[in-house]
Amino acid sequence: MKTAQLRKIHNNIQTWYQTHGRLDLPWRTTEDPYPIYLSEVMLQQTQVRTVLERYYFPFLKRFPTLKDLAEAPLDDVLKLWEGLGYYNRAKNLHKTAQILSQQVQGLPPVLPSTIEELVALPGIGKNTARAVAAFAFRRPVPIMEANVKRILCRLHQLKTPTDKALWEIAYTMIDRENPFDYNQAMMDIGATVCTATNPSCEYCPLQEICTGKNTPLIYPTRKKRTVPTKEQYIMLTLYNDKLALSQRKGKFLHGLWGFEAVEAPLCAAEYLGEVSHAYTHFKLHCKVYLYPALDREEGSYFSPQEIIKTLAISKVDEKILRLYLSCC
Ligand code: SF4
Numbered sequence: 001m002k003t004a005q006l007r008k009i010h011n012n013i014q015t016w017y018q019t020h021g022r023l024d025l026p027w028r029t030t031e032d033p034y035p036i037y038l039s040e041v042m043l044q045q046t047q048v049r050t051v052l053e054r055y056y057f058p059f060l061k062r063f064p065t066l067k068d069l070a071e072a073p074l075d076d077v078l079k080l081w082e083g084l085g086y087y088n089r090a091k092n093l094h095k096t097a098q099i100l101s102q103q104v105q106g107l108p109p110v111l112p113s114t115i116e117e118l119v120a121l122p123g124i125g126k127n128t129a130r131a132v133a134a135f136a137f138r139r140p141v142p143i144m145e146a147n148v149k150r151i152l153c154r155l156h157q158l159k160t161p162t163d164k165a166l167w168e169i170a171y172t173m174i175d176r177e178n179p180f181d182y183n184q185a186m187m188d189i190g191a192t193v194c195t196a197t198n199p200s201c202e203y204c205p206l207q208e209i210c211t212g213k214n215t216p217l218i219y220p221t222r223k224k225r226t227v228p229t230k231e232q233y234i235m236l237t238l239y240n241d242k243l244a245l246s247q248r249k250g251k252f253l254h255g256l257w258g259f260e261a262v263e264a265p266l267c268a269a270e271y272l273g274e275v276s277h278a279y280t281h282f283k284l285h286c287k288v289y290l291y292p293a294l295d296r297e298e299g300s301y302f303s304p305q306e307i308i309k310t311l312a313i314s315k316v317d318e319k320i321l322r323l324y325l326s327c328c
Pocket residue numbers: 151154155193194195199200201202204205206207210211212213216
């Protein structure tokens with residue numbers, strides 16, 4: 001693309017952003033790198049609305065600085081993340097805050113500004129590093145989330161491009177004078193104009209350079225995914241109006257509290273019902289049983305109120321708890 005044409009497209013994008021962009025998102029109106037970084041992590045796999053309505057503000061209220069986050073117990077961090085899913089994100093945020101706290105003794109922890117230093121931190125990948133560099137430190141680097149990928153594929157009629165090819169295109173298009181607005185605008189254009197199923201090419205600031213605008217829906221090729229279903233028996237052990245839970249040790253949902261999965265329910269257990277939850281790679285279907293124990297067995301017991309107030313539990317365990325409460 002010629003320099004003059006690129007400049008014109010940058011102007012179109014800038015004008016579009018000032019008129020239609022989501023300029024008031026809280027992570028766009030701050031210059032503090034920490035909430036910008038937090039928003040980038042929360043927004044991986046999660047919609048803006050969910051992050052805004054339920055997670056971003058309570059998290060910042062409880063952990064207003066990287067130092068507060070570093071000093072908090074992981075259980076508290078997971079509790080604030082409860083329901084947002086992909087809990088490794090929360091653990092990596094916590095780990096990053098702790099690593100940065102140890103780097104300069106006596107000074108508050110700060111995020112680094114270079115991509116090399118950012119990608120060296122836990123949970124910060126290629127895209128998140130560039131997003132933090134562009135949004136928090138105004139570095140002239142492009143970002144590459146799902147909306148941007150879709151736009152680039154349509155602009156260049158790409159059905160199954162490699163990541164490398166997309167990054168190369170992204171670097172040729174970046175507005176180096178104004179990377180913040182450019183990148184934010186590209187995300188907003190992808191979310192509101194160049195949408196997955198109903199692109200509005202007539203309102204798009206990129207239409208004059210878009211070679212795929214006549215058949216946008218065929219770019220990129222959409223993958224069909226079938227996910228397996230896993231079946232589980234869940235045994236709720238009840239003693240003295242309290243339920244037994246343990247903190248998960250395996251890879252899946254590590255660190256969260258959960259009810260016990262068993263090979264087969266005990267004969268004395270009462271069937272309560274079934275709950276399902278869809279994860280990215282599989283669907284979990286649980287048959288839930290209640291076992292009123294006569295003696296206190298080993299383990300930790302909590303009342304439903306204690307579970308809700310103090311423990312970080314997964315979405316599926318929350319559904320199981322709700323089922324139990326609706327039956328008792
Ligand atoms: S012109 Fe249409 S297909 Fe091309 S980027 Fe804009 S909305 Fe997407």
